[in-house]
Amino acid sequence: MRVGCHVSIRHGYWEAARTADAIGAGCFQFFGKNPRSLRIKQFDVRDAENCRAYCQEKGIQSIIHTSYPVNLCTEEPELRQLTMDTLLNDLEIAEACGSLGVVVHFGQYKGDDVLSGYQLMIELLNRILRCWNGRAKLLIENNAGQGSRMGTTLEELTQVRSLLDEPHKTGFCLDTCHAFASGMWRGDDWEQVAEKMRRHDYFSSLVAVHLNDSLYPSGSFRDRHASIGEGEIGSAAFATFLRTPELQDVPLVLETPGKRTGGHPEEIAYVHSLANEWQG
Structure with a gap:
């Protein structure tokens, strides 16, 4: 089971990979560029290639998280173009670094007609995917339920992906805190949630997991992460989560x-210990 954490790229992509390896991470996440900006980054290709080669040598997997301002449901034409450009830039960085994909939050629509939000999201994703032919995928992350409550159900997630022109270029990133905060997962019902995921064929497109406990109760719609076993989800619920067969090859x-x-090195070891309780 690959367990890791988010790593800084302050000293470059290659150094981020070496940092992950040094702390015992089997996977890691990083921002491809400034997380607070939609600006395009002219990245160091050699540094990215060194990152790719190092990860291949060490058997480490990585994912990129896109910038915070990205919203797939924005209506402003100029902002939609900026969003498209920045996500394509992230995908180029992911491809160069050998990353599995780029995590992007399910959109949030601020208007009254939520259906329009879904249409805007699908339209923008189609535009982006038409311009992309690499191996790295766009990974749609479930929301915690803030704002319009979009992106909080398995039905929405799988339906939006199925409506894309090229769904094979996308996948999912499951955030456990978001799933808990939105009420998708109550903590004591993971077997039922997992069975529902199987019915909706969610696991077949799951590429990565954000493994986070939650500071707030299930159904609170509040996105505040806690260390594993130190939040409202708790160690027992995560032990059950970690024994899911479909998650054994997914980076956590x-x-x-x-x-x-x-x-984080201690927390990574703790997650392994929880998983080993069920495997041993």
């Missing part, structure tokens, strides 16, 4: 505060 990336005494 911590986006937690890292406040344990040993930081």
Whole structure:
């Protein structure tokens, strides 16, 4: 089972990969560029290629998280173009670094007609995917339920993907805190949630997991992450989650505060111990 965490690219992509390896991570996530901007990054291709080669040598997988301002449901023409350009730039960086894909949040529509939001999202994703032919995928992440409550159900996630012109160029990233906050998962009902995912053929397109506990209760629609076992979801629920057969080859990336005494290395080891309780 590959468990890792988010890593800084302050010293480049290659150094981020080496940092992940040094702390015992089997996978990692990073921002391809400034997470607060939609600007295009002219990245160092050699650095990205070194990252790719290092990850291949060490057997480490990676994913990129796109910038915070990205919203697939925006109506403004100029912002839609900027969003398209920045996501294509992220995909280019992901391809160069050998990453599995680029995580993008399910859109949030601010108007009254939510159906228009879905249409805007599908239209923009189709435009982006028509321009992309690499191996890296756009990975749609479920929302916690803030704002319009879009992107909080398996039905929405799988239906939107099925309506895309080229769904094979996309996949899913499951955020456990978001699933809990939205009420998709109550914590004590993972077997039922997993069975529903099988019925909706969700697992076949699941590429990555954001493994996060939650500071707030299920159904709170509040997106605040906690360290594994130190939030409202709890260790027992995560132990059940980790024994899911479909998750054994999916990278599990911590986006937690890292406040344990040993930081993320200790938390990675703790997740492995939870998984081993069921495997042993």
